[in-house]
Amino acid sequence: MKRFTLILRLACLVLATSIFFIQSVNSQITNLNYKWQTGNTYTAIAGGTGLIAGGNTTAGAASAVTNIGFTFKYQGVNYTQFSANAAGLLKLGSVAVTAESVNNTVSTTNTPKVFAIWDGFYAGSAASGGGVSYVLTGSAPNRVLTVQWNVSYSSGGATAYNFQVKLYETTNKIEFVYGTSSAALLSASIGLGGVSATTEYMYVASNGDIASVYGYYDNQTVWPGNGKV
Secondary structure, eight states: OOOEEESSSSSSEEEGGGGEEEEEEEEOSSSSSSSSSBBBOOOOOOOOSEEEEEOOOOOTTTOEEEEEEEEEEEEEEEEEEEEEBBSSSSSESSSOOOOOOOOOOOSSOOSEEEEEEEEEOOOGGGGGEEEEEEEESSSSSEEEEEEEEESSSSTTTTOOOEEEEEETTTEEEEEEEOOOOOOSSSSEEEEESSSSSSSSSSEEEEOOOOOEEESSOBOOOSSOOBBBB
């Protein structure tokens, strides 16, 4: 399993967003703690709540707005709600995410967004445990929201890609956690989207490097999992 802690861990990619300050289109990200971690084990959530049902045949099928369960600070803004789509987007805020399945990383259709893997996914079949779900664990001030995707590149297809995004209370950490997959990606993206059209975007290459800031990096073909966070 891979995590990307933004603080960035890939197997656990973790981002400390409370110190993630972005000021303009041409500014540079200088205050982001980023780290890849290996040797982790992907653990599927238990007793979670469904956001998107397995078997949904809409590419990038979108969920309703849901409470995070605590206040999460992202790029200096406090959020208490989120939504997700089957394509791999997690959007913060009170406006629901759309079924945006084309991973144009500089798109401002769904901002601010967080994406462990974003591509033209469908919810996997119900029989294979497909869908998107979430669970809130822990107690204040150390709660964790885990959102989990079990998805496929084909409508009604068996689940081939399993991954999670974790949001941490108080530390404002973001963690990307990847399960094992033997399937290649078509042309996916990993990273963060700004709070508006004038704030930076960050993309992460499959080897764990920060690939670019405010530019296209939409060609991930290697699954970043198998022991990485």
